[in-house]
Amino acid sequence: MKHLISIILLVIVVVFVSSFAIKNNDLPNSNAKITRIYPNPATSYIIFEFDKSIDRNYSLQIFTFFGKKMTEIRLSDSKLNIPLDDSYTRGLYIYQLQDLSGKLVESGKFQVNK
Numbered sequence: 492m493k494h495l496i497s498i499i500l501l502v503i504v505v506v507f508v509s510s511f512a513i514k515n516n517d518l519p520n521s522n523a524k525i526t527r528i529y530p531n532p533a534t535s536y537i538i539f540e541f542d543k544s545i546d547r548n549y550s551l552q553i554f555t556f557f558g559k560k561m562t563e564i565r566l567s568d569s570k571l572n573i574p575l576d577d578s579y580t581r582g583l584y585i586y587q588l589q590d591l592s593g594k595l596v597e598s599g600k601f602q603v604n605k
Contacts, residue, residue, distance in 0.1 A: 524597055525588060532602040539571045539586070548591040556583040556600075581605050 527540040539551060551571060553562040561584065562573060581604055588597040 525586075525599070528586075528599070528601055532604040533575055534604055536572055536574050537601060537603075539573070541566065541569045541571070543569050545569065546590065549596065550589050552587045552589065554585045554587070556585065575603060575605075579603050579605070 524542050524545070525539055526542055527538075529538055531537070545566060547566050549566045551562075551564050551566065552560060553573070554560055561579065564571060564573065583600055583602055585600050586598060587595055590596055
């Protein structure tokens with residue numbers, strides 16, 4: 492019974508998160524985007540590379556799969572190296588790129604294997 496409840500909860504979360512997925516074609520400002528994320532799966536760090544013309548007022552937020560905010564960083568360069576400390580446990584993480592007003596520009600996911 493306990494496993495059935497866990498599976499049902501996981502399915503609900505997956506459906507909920509996937510309903511908020513954004514495709515680059517749907518974005519009004521497609522020149523501001525993440526061009527590369529590596530290594531994926533990550534172990535001790537993750538690197539985000541951005542388009543060279545990206546607005547430096549954007550911020551990158553990282554959340555656990557269940558919605559807990561782990562990191563928020565204002566962009567300062569076209570490459571961002573984020574160390575994954577012990578609070579990043581094995582699992583799936585969601586990233587969101589937001590503009591200065593908080594509008595979602597791009598989102599996606601990456602995996603951590605520790």
